[in-house]
Amino acid sequence: MAKKASSSSPRKAEPPPAGADAKPFVWRRKDLLGLDELSAEEIVHILDTAESFKEVSTRSIKKVPALRGKVVALMFFEDSTRTRMSFELAASRLSADTILFTAKGSSVAKGETTLDTVRNIEAMGVDIFVVRHGQSGSPHMLARQVRASIVNAGDGQHEHPTQALLDIFTIRQKLSRVAGLKVAIVGDIAHSRVARSNILGLRKLGAEVVVVGPPTLVPSAITAMGCSVSHSLDDVLAEVDVVNMLRIQFERFSSSLFPSVREYHNLYGLTAARLARAKKDLLVMHPGPINRGVELTSEVADGPNSCILQQVTNGLAVRMAVLYLVSQGSE
Amino acid sequence: MAKKASSSSPRKAEPPPAGADAKPFVWRRKDLLGLDELSAEEIVHILDTAESFKEVSTRSIKKVPALRGKVVALMFFEDSTRTRMSFELAASRLSADTILFTAKGSSVAKGETTLDTVRNIEAMGVDIFVVRHGQSGSPHMLARQVRASIVNAGDGQHEHPTQALLDIFTIRQKLSRVAGLKVAIVGDIAHSRVARSNILGLRKLGAEVVVVGPPTLVPSAITAMGCSVSHSLDDVLAEVDVVNMLRIQFERFSSSLFPSVREYHNLYGLTAARLARAKKDLLVMHPGPINRGVELTSEVADGPNSCILQQVTNGLAVRMAVLYLVSQGSE
Amino acid sequence: MAKKASSSSPRKAEPPPAGADAKPFVWRRKDLLGLDELSAEEIVHILDTAESFKEVSTRSIKKVPALRGKVVALMFFEDSTRTRMSFELAASRLSADTILFTAKGSSVAKGETTLDTVRNIEAMGVDIFVVRHGQSGSPHMLARQVRASIVNAGDGQHEHPTQALLDIFTIRQKLSRVAGLKVAIVGDIAHSRVARSNILGLRKLGAEVVVVGPPTLVPSAITAMGCSVSHSLDDVLAEVDVVNMLRIQFERFSSSLFPSVREYHNLYGLTAARLARAKKDLLVMHPGPINRGVELTSEVADGPNSCILQQVTNGLAVRMAVLYLVSQGSE
Numbered sequence: 001m002a003k004k005a006s007s008s009s010p011r012k013a014e015p016p017p018a019g020a021d022a023k024p025f026v027w028r029r030k031d032l033l034g035l036d037e038l039s040a041e042e043i044v045h046i047l048d049t050a051e052s053f054k055e056v057s058t059r060s061i062k063k064v065p066a067l068r069g070k071v072v073a074l075m076f077f078e079d080s081t082r083t084r085m086s087f088e089l090a091a092s093r094l095s096a097d098t099i100l101f102t103a104k105g106s107s108v109a110k111g112e113t114t115l116d117t118v119r120n121i122e123a124m125g126v127d128i129f130v131v132r133h134g135q136s137g138s139p140h141m142l143a144r145q146v147r148a149s150i151v152n153a154g155d156g157q158h159e160h161p162t163q164a165l166l167d168i169f170t171i172r173q174k175l176s177r178v179a180g181l182k183v184a185i186v187g188d189i190a191h192s193r194v195a196r197s198n199i200l201g202l203r204k205l206g207a208e209v210v211v212v213g214p215p216t217l218v219p220s221a222i223t224a225m226g227c228s229v230s231h232s233l234d235d236v237l238a239e240v241d242v243v244n245m246l247r248i249q250f251e252r253f254s255s256s257l258f259p260s261v262r263e264y265h266n267l268y269g270l271t272a273a274r275l276a277r278a279k280k281d282l283l284v285m286h287p288g289p290i291n292r293g294v295e296l297t298s299e300v301a302d303g304p305n306s307c308i309l310q311q312v313t314n315g316l317a318v319r320m321a322v323l324y325l326v327s328q329g330s331e
Numbered sequence: 332m333a334k335k336a337s338s339s340s341p342r343k344a345e346p347p348p349a350g351a352d353a354k355p356f357v358w359r360r361k362d363l364l365g366l367d368e369l370s371a372e373e374i375v376h377i378l379d380t381a382e383s384f385k386e387v388s389t390r391s392i393k394k395v396p397a398l399r400g401k402v403v404a405l406m407f408f409e410d411s412t413r414t415r416m417s418f419e420l421a422a423s424r425l426s427a428d429t430i431l432f433t434a435k436g437s438s439v440a441k442g443e444t445t446l447d448t449v450r451n452i453e454a455m456g457v458d459i460f461v462v463r464h465g466q467s468g469s470p471h472m473l474a475r476q477v478r479a480s481i482v483n484a485g486d487g488q489h490e491h492p493t494q495a496l497l498d499i500f501t502i503r504q505k506l507s508r509v510a511g512l513k514v515a516i517v518g519d520i521a522h523s524r525v526a527r528s529n530i531l532g533l534r535k536l537g538a539e540v541v542v543v544g545p546p547t548l549v550p551s552a553i554t555a556m557g558c559s560v561s562h563s564l565d566d567v568l569a570e571v572d573v574v575n576m577l578r579i580q581f582e583r584f585s586s587s588l589f590p591s592v593r594e595y596h597n598l599y600g601l602t603a604a605r606l607a608r609a610k611k612d613l614l615v616m617h618p619g620p621i622n623r624g625v626e627l628t629s630e631v632a633d634g635p636n637s638c639i640l641q642q643v644t645n646g647l648a649v650r651m652a653v654l655y656l657v658s659q660g661s662e
Numbered sequence: 663m664a665k666k667a668s669s670s671s672p673r674k675a676e677p678p679p680a681g682a683d684a685k686p687f688v689w690r691r692k693d694l695l696g697l698d699e700l701s702a703e704e705i706v707h708i709l710d711t712a713e714s715f716k717e718v719s720t721r722s723i724k725k726v727p728a729l730r731g732k733v734v735a736l737m738f739f740e741d742s743t744r745t746r747m748s749f750e751l752a753a754s755r756l757s758a759d760t761i762l763f764t765a766k767g768s769s770v771a772k773g774e775t776t777l778d779t780v781r782n783i784e785a786m787g788v789d790i791f792v793v794r795h796g797q798s799g800s801p802h803m804l805a806r807q808v809r810a811s812i813v814n815a816g817d818g819q820h821e822h823p824t825q826a827l828l829d830i831f832t833i834r835q836k837l838s839r840v841a842g843l844k845v846a847i848v849g850d851i852a853h854s855r856v857a858r859s860n861i862l863g864l865r866k867l868g869a870e871v872v873v874v875g876p877p878t879l880v881p882s883a884i885t886a887m888g889c890s891v892s893h894s895l896d897d898v899l900a901e902v903d904v905v906n907m908l909r910i911q912f913e914r915f916s917s918s919l920f921p922s923v924r925e926y927h928n929l930y931g932l933t934a935a936r937l938a939r940a941k942k943d944l945l946v947m948h949p950g951p952i953n954r955g956v957e958l959t960s961e962v963a964d965g966p967n968s969c970i971l972q973q974v975t976n977g978l979a980v981r982m983a984v985l986y987l988v989s990q991g992s993e
Contacts, residue, residue, distance in 0.1 A: 057787045061731025069392025071420065082782065085761055089733065089786050092759045097423045099416055111581075112620035120413065120619055123643035124420050125388045250773075288782060289774040312785035400723025402751065428754045430747055442912075443951040451744065451950060454974035455751050456719045 030330035031143040031150040032322050034159035035200040043201055047169050049321035050314070056093060057316055066324050067096035070127040075118065076153075077103045077133040082288065083153050083163075086312070087130045090319035099126070114138055115145055122148050127330070128323060131155070149326035157191050162322055163287055164197030166315040168205065170307055171242055173314065174283050179206030184236050185227075186268055187246030187295065188217040194246060194287050199225045210236050213268060233268050237278045244285040245270055245295040261294055270296040275305060283307055361661035362474040362481040363653050365490035366531040374532055378500050380652035381645070387424060388647055397655050398427035401458040406449065407484075408434045408464040413619065414484050414494075417643070418461045421650035430457070445469055446476055453479050458661070459654060462486070480657035488522050493653055494618055495528030497646040499536065501638055502573055504645065505614050510537030515567050516558075517599055518577030518626065519548040525577060525618050530556045541567050544599060564599050568609045575616040576601055576626040592625055601627040606636060614638055692992035693805040693812040694984050696821035697862040705863055709831050711983035712976070718755060719978055728986050729758035732789040737780065738815075739765045739795040744950065745815050745825075748974070749792045752981035761788070776800055777807055784810045789992070790985060793817070811988035819853050824984055825949055826859030828977040830867065832969055833904055835976065836945050841868030846898050847889075848930055849908030849957065850879040856908060856949050861887045872898050875930060895930050899940045906947040907932055907957040923956055932958040937967060945969055 025045050035043065056064050072091040074084055079102070091098045101121065118129060128149040131139045136156030143150040154160040172178050183202055189195045189211045199222075202209050209227035211218055218229055230236045237243070248264060270284065284296065284305045292298050301308060356376050366374065387395050403422040405415055410433070422429045432452065449460060459480040462470045467487030474481040485491040503509050514533055520526045520542045530553075533540050540558035542549055549560055561567045568574070579595060601615065615627065615636045623629050632639060687707050697705065718726050734753040736746055741764070753760045763783065780791060790811040793801045798818030805812040816822040834840050845864055851857045851873045861884075864871050871889035873880055880891055892898045899905070910926060932946060946958065946967045954960050963970060 059731070062733065062787055063731045069390070069394045071393065081763060085735075085763065085783060086786055088761055089759070093787075097420070099419055101412060101416065110620050111622060113623070116620060116623075119640060120643050121416060123640040124417055124647050125393055125424075125644070289772050289778065291773060292775070292778075309781060309785040312782050313787070316786055400721070400725045402724065428751070430750055432743060432747065441951050442953060444954070447951065447954075450971060451974050452747060454971040455748055455978055456724055456755075456975070 027325045027329050030326055031139070031152075032161055032326055033140050033143055033150065033152050034161050035164055035197050035204070036159065038161075038201075038204070040204045040206075043165070043168070043204060046165055046318070046321050046325065047172060049325060050165075050169055050317040053320040053324070054314070054317040056320070057313070062093055063095055064093065065095045067091065067094040067127075067327055070094075070096045070327060071125055072096045072098045072128045072130060072323060073101060073121055073126040074098060075101045075121075075129050075131045075133075077114065077131070077138075078154070080132050080154065083132060086315045087151075087153060087162075087319050087323075090316050091128075091130075091323055093316070094320055094323060096128075096323070115142065118142050118146060122146050128326060130323075147330075149330045151322055151326060154193055156193070157196075158193050159197045159200075160193040161197050161201075162315070162319055163194050164201045165322070166311055166318040167194075167198055167244060167285060167287070168201050169314045169318050170285065170311050171207075171283060173310070174307055175241060175281075178202065180208075181241040182208045182210065182239060183242040183244065184210050184212050184230075184233075184240040185244045185246065186212040186233060186270075187248060189213055189222055189246075190217050190219050191249075192246050194244075196225070198244060199227050203227070210240065212236055214264075233270075233274065234277075237274055237282075239279075240282070241279060242283040242285060243270065243278075244287070245290075247287060247289065248291060248294055250291075265294050269294060270300045272297065272299045272303075275300055275303070281305070285311060288312065358656045358660050361657055362470070362483075363492055363657055364471050364474055364481065364483050365492050366495055366528050366535070367490065369492075369532075369535070371535045371537075374496070374499070374535060377496055377649070377652050377656065378503060380656060381496075381500055381648040384651040384655070385645070385648040387651070388644070393424055394426055395424070396426045398422065398425040398458075398658055401425075401427045401658060402456055403427045403429050403459045403461060403654060404432060404452055404457040405429060406432045406452075406460050406462045406464075408445065408462070408469075409485070411463050411485065414463060417646045418482075418484060418493075418650050418654075421647050422459075422461075422654055424647070425651055425654060427459075427654070446473065449473050449477060453477050459657060461654075478661075480661045482653055482657060485524055487524070488527075489524050490528045490531075491524040492528050492532075493646070493650055494525050495532045496653070497642055497649040498525075498529055498575060498616060498618070499532050500645045500649050501616065501642050502538075502614060504641070505638055506572060506612075509533065511539075512572040513539045513541065513570060514573040514575065515541050515543050515561075515564075515571040516575045516577065517543040517564060517601075518579060520544055520553055520577075521548050521550050522580075523577050525575075527556070529575060530558050534558070541571065543567055545595075564601075564605065565608075568605055568613075570610075571613070572610060573614040573616060574601065574609075575618070576621075578618060578620065579622060579625055581622075596625050600625060601631050603628065603630045603634075606631055606634070612636070616642060619643065689987045689991050692988055693801070693814075694823055694988055695802050695805055695812065695814050696823050697826055697859050697866070698821065700823075700863075700866070702866045702868075705827070705830070705866060708827055708980070708983050708987065709834060711987060712827075712831055712979040715982040715986070716976070716979040718982070719975070724755055725757055726755070727757045729753065729756035729789075729989055732756075732758045732989060733787055734758045734760050734790045734792060734985065735763060735783055735788040736760060737763045737783075737791050737793045737795075739776065739793070739800075740816070742794050742816065745794060748977045749813075749815060749824075749981050749985075752978050753790075753792075753985055755978070756982055756985060758790075758985070777804065780804050780808060784808050790988060792985075809992075811992045813984055813988060816855055818855065819858075820855050821859045821862075822855040823859050823863075824977070824981055825856050826863045827984070828973055828980040829856075829860055829906060829947060829949070830863050831976045831980050832947065832973050833869075833945060835972070836969055837903060837943075840864065842870075843903040844870045844872065844901060845904040845906065846872050846874050846892075846895075846902040847906045847908065848874040848895060848932075849910060851875055851884055851908075852879050852881050853911075854908050856906075858887070860906060861889050865889070872902065874898055876926075895932075895936065896939075899936055899944075901941075902944065903941060904945040904947060905932065905940075906949070907952075909949060909951065910953060910956055912953075927956050931956060932962050934959065934961045934965075937962055937965070943967070947973060950974065 130151045130153050132153040133155050136158035139150050139152040185195050203226045212230045286308050461482045461484045463484040467489035470481050470483040516526050534557045543561045617639050792813045792815045794815040795817050798820035801812050801814040847857050865888045874892045948970050
């Protein structure tokens with residue numbers, strides 16, 4: 001695992017890329033719910049498939065017909081402009097039709113259950129549902145109840161698998177491997193589905209993970225996931241290969257969780273001074289949107305160690321791969 | 332009329348299905364405004380055309396080029412996620428481009444008249460307007476004033492023709508006929524455009540209709556439409572072939588119209604106990620979204636007599652047929 | 663300049679129209695930011711290109727493949743249903759994929775900068791950004807910072823170049839020239855990006871411009887742009903070839919700027935009585951949405967001198983031309 005991506009990625013528009021190389025791995029899942037249930041082999045297969053789709057985005061005509069005539073419904077029970085746009089573009093790059101559902105002003109407001117909403121829209125001929133939902137586990141419930149494919153685009157404080165997959169894809173791309181690396185995830189670990197999915201995926205691919213943040217945001221029970229805990233960024237920075245700086249979601253916080261933004265930045269913000277004490281080729285990641293001057297300074301965010309925009313670009317390829325694979329897996 | 336659908340529905344993508352069989356019926360309307368102005372023959376022609384489009388939705392590539400290069404504008408002066416999605420998918424299944432207009436944050440807020448809004452958007456090259464509007468009769472006004480086709484997607488408390496067409500399509504599909512059947516429509520008849528359009532269509536195709544509900548929601552003047560009135564579901568349930576359980580729109584009601592949700596359910600809710608006293612193959616319909624435990628229990632909604640999800644699926648085919656026919660009719 | 667459009671506009675779908683005729687003008691800009699930086703020759707080139715795209719909208723299949731596989735992101739930091747729809751239809755008529763971003767409920771609310779938002783979405787593979795923004799100059803800032811093309815769809819009180827281009831296109835179409843004409847722009851000149859862009863473009867093409875309105879809305883400093891000022895519509899009406907009646911944006915005004923709507927209409931509203939004292943073929947324009955009975959009466963708005971709806975239709979062709987040219991210019 002964590003091998004370099006196959007260099008034989010297909011260059012032609014048809015047939016759609018198989019993403020596989022030597023061993024004839026066959027993807028069999030109709031859904032992508034989380035990294036928890038995936039094997040290392042399955043994760044690598046998604047990354048390899050994404051590798052072959054990455055090339056499509058560099059073409060003058062950024063389209064392949066892989067999902068032509070299929071319908072992808074973007075079900076955003078929770079708002080997320082960025083994730084919605086990434087999935088929407090991924091689907092249309094595969095030539096699928098997309099349709100958007102947002103909770104606002106919809107039948108949700110009329111008291112309909114999530115399952116009834118999804119079943120109704122499925123009855124309109126939808127093939128894949130991309131689901132963002134505030135309730136942990138709702139994509140899993142839906143996957144058991146509907147025939148269509150379910151892709152989890154973030155469920156409560158549980159998982160955000162495509163974010164973790166694009167993070168790991170980016171690590172593999174920039175550092176040529178995952179196994180044996182040491183990755184720090186910094187910030188609000190307690191409430192972060194991004195952290196959870198990253199820990200799960202990185203551990204499965206053989207990386208070491210240390211989660212870093214104030215004690216109010218980093219519960220010690222998290223070590224049960226196979227990672228270590230630190231409350232000092234300065235303690236761990238010199239020894240890690242990657243830092244993933246989670247967004248501080250002020251809008252979700254009560255002030256009781258940490259003293260002030262300034263203090264958070266002083267203790268956990270990535271600055272040029274801190275970067276000088278890290279490994280020279282430390283990879284700086286952030287799931288976005290960034291708070292400049294909080295999780296990291298502009299100098300770091302826009303500097304040579306940052307791969308924040310490449311993460312976004314890779315997100316397209318990873319989501320194309322996921323949509324393509326679950327479509328294959330549902331047949 | 333109410334004959335079984337032609338089995339010679341076209342299987343090829345081109346030319347688009349004519350929907351007709353023996354007699355060479357030619358559709359001549361540029362608009363679909365309501366069932367009030369349609370003849371029985373026209374209604375049957377829409378159902379037959381829908382029959383031939385139904386097959387498209389079962390294909391792996393759910394597309395026909397019938398409306399390629401045409402523009403369908405979805406004009407939702409009133410919110411309706413479900414109807415909007417159904418029309419949007421129907422249009423894209425016909426390869427039309429779609430564009431969405433919602434009243435919120437738009438020129439409506441700036442004091443523009445409905446006619447000016449529609450005329451302006453028509454000037455952008457729109458071929459078909461799908462109009463949902465709070466004011467009864469506004470699609471009719473628009474149809475007289477613009478060259479583009481107007482499809483009524485619900486106007487005030489007046490008509491919702493495509494909902495009634497998909498209901499009647501589903502009845503014909505499940506019971507093989509419409510003429511001679513006895514259909515109960517249960518709920519808030521007074522304020523329901525779904526009820527009005529259903530009564531009009533069912534009567535034209537030769538079905539008997541009884542409307543059922545509390546006296547505050549079922550005006551006796553409704554008998555002028557050719558239906559009978561009952562205030563007791565238990566009285567009529569044994570003798571009907573179809574029950575169409577209208578949604579109770581709590582959000583629109585003052586409490587003066589009926590005592591309580593519990594009492595409504597006790598008197599007019601469809602339960603397993605009531606179903607046991609009905610005909611064995613009673614068809615249970617609901618325009619959605621359902622209030623589980625109010626209009627019907629979950630046991631009934633998900634049981635073998637329910638065709639609620641098939642209604643939704645058929646809605647796609649019916650709306651494809653309507654968009655296709657008005658496009659033909661405007662030439 | 664202001665010559666009649668080439669009659670040799672290409673009629674075939676491929677290759678995309680070059681828009682040029684005798685002299686081989688080559689468009690080299692990746693962005694369209696305002697009329698301020700364009701030469702007369704560049705403006706005429708856009709109009710000529712629009713001329714050749716106008717024909718596409720009259721076809722049965724209103725599509726050319728010019729931007730197939732390209733992605734156009736509609737970035738509406740400020741709401742504008744009408745402009746958004748026009749650009750969206752223009753893009754899809756060129757076969758581009760479109761994606762919509764609105765400020766509401768997005769990462770803007772999460773404190774992200776405009777530049778970070780656009781850079782992130784660019785990283786998803788967007789080729790052209792159509793930007794409507796409340797802050798003057800923000801499209802210019804973005805154009806310097808991103809590789810993708812930026813099209814200004816209205817920035818603060820600064821410019822709205824495609825509106826002015828479609829206005830000038832319509833003048834040229836209806837009156838066969840621009841140079842030597844006298845154009846009155848009536849209304850709130852002080853706060854109007856439409857007025858600014860029109861003055862710039864009309865002056866460059868050799869038209870005379872007089873701006874008309876109450877002293878509170880027409881600053882005398884505007885004469886620095888090369889136009890004259892009048893505070894009486896009656897004084898100028900007899901001698902102008904075109905009146906462009908700007909929308910009074912009540913929603914933006916404090917009452918201190920003018921006494922009342924009725925008084926505004928009495929002094930500056932275009933009525934049949936006033937029209938009778940104007941040149942017989944006076945061209946009456948309005949950028950919409952119109953306030954009937956304020957800027958003009960219904961009789962005038964719907965009368966033979968009005969070309970308000972043709973402006974909207976021409977807007978499509980002009981926006982197709984702009985999207986096509988900036989795409990060429992970025993290569």
